[in-house]
Amino acid sequence: MVYEDESSNDLSSLDISSSSDSMMYRIPTSIDDEDYMGIENSALDVCSEHGLLLERRVAFEGFETSRRFLVCAQPEERVMDLRYLKVNAQGAERSSAVVVVMKSEIEKKEAEIMEVKGKYSVLMNLAEAQGRVIRTQKANHLKEKEKLSEENYNLKVWVDKLTNSEEKLNDDIMVLNRHIDGVKKGIENLIKRMDELKLHIADQLKAVEKNQEKLKMTRDILDG
Template identity: 85%
Template sequence: MLEDSRSGRRDDNLENSLKIHHLTEEKRNLDANYDKLVEDVNQLLSTQQERVMDLSYMKVNAHGAESSSSIVSVMQSEIDKKEAEIMEVKGKYSVLMNLAESQGRVIRTQKANHLKEKEKLSEENYNLKVQVDKLTKSEDKLNDDIVVLNLHIDGLKKGIRNLIKRRDELKLQIADQLKALEKNEEKLKMIRDILDG
C-alpha cells in the first residue's frame, strides 16, 4: 500500500508539473500577445496623433473632412477592437494567474503532507531498527545460553556414561563377590561336613 501511495503521489506530482509547464507556456504566450497588443495600440494611437496633426495643417475641404472623419472612425473601431482584445487577454491572464496560484497551493500542500509522511516513516523506520537491534541482542544471548546448555548436556551425558560404566563395573564386582561367597559357602559346608563326619 505504501508503494502504491508513493507511486500515486509521484504520478500526481508529474501530472501537476506538466500542467504547470503548460500553464507557464500559455502565460508566456499571453504575456507576449499582451505586449504585442499594447505595442499595437500605442503605435495606433501615435499614428492617429500624427494624422490628426497632419490634418490640422492641411486645408480641409468638405470631401477631405468626410474622408478624415471616416479614417478617424476606422481608427476608433480598430482601437476599440484592440482594447477588447487587451481586455480578453487580461481576463485570460487573470484566470491563468489564479490557476497557477491554485496549483502552487496544491503542490505546497502535497509537499508538506509528503514531508510529514516522510518524517513519520523515518521515525517508524528508526523504531523498527531499535526493535530489530533488541531482537538481535536477545537472539545472540539465547544462542550463548544454548551453547552453555549444550556444554552442560555434554557434561551430563559424559557423567551418565561414566555412571553406567561404574554400574557395570559394580555389577561385575558384585557377581565376583557372589561367586566368591558361593565358593566360601561350599568350602564352609565342606569344612562342616568334615567336622561332622
C-alpha cells in the same frame, strides 16, 4: 500659409479653426530632420499670401508625426488659403472616417485586451490554486516521509535489539550445550562405574558361594 508636401495627400488631422471670414491654422510641433529641412528652393513654391519662400518642416505631434509639410517663412501666425482648404475637404472627411474606424478598432482591441486580461486572471487564479494544492501535497508528503523515517528508525532499533537478544540466546545455548556435554560425560562415567560395581558384586557373590560350599563341605566332614 501652410502647404502639404508631395509625400502626403491630406491635411485632415491639422487643427483648423474659423475666425471671421478666414480659416486659421496652428502649425503642428516640428522636429529637425537632416533629410528635410531649410528653405524650399523651388521658384514655383512661394507663399501666395506673402510672396515668401517656404520652409521645410517635419511634424512631431499626434497623428501628424513624421509628416512633411511646407510653411511660410514669415514667423507670424499664418492664414490658410480657403481655396486650398476646399480642395482638401474631401480628404479631411475621409480622414475623419478613418479616425472613426481607428477608434472603433481601438475599442475592439481594448475589449479584446480586457478579455485576455480576464482569461489571464482566471489562469493566474487556477495556477495559484494549483500551487497551493501542490504545496499542501508536498507538505503532506514530507510529513508522511518523516513519519515513515521515524517508523523505520524504530523498526531498526527493535531489529537491533532482537539481534542482540538472539546473539545472547545463542551464547546461552552454547553454554548450555557445554553443560549438557559435561552431564552426558558424567552419566557415561557413572554408567561405567556402575558396570564395574556390578562386576565387582558378581565376583563377591561368586566368592561367597564358594565359601558357602567350602563351609558345607567342612560341616559334612565334621558330621561324618
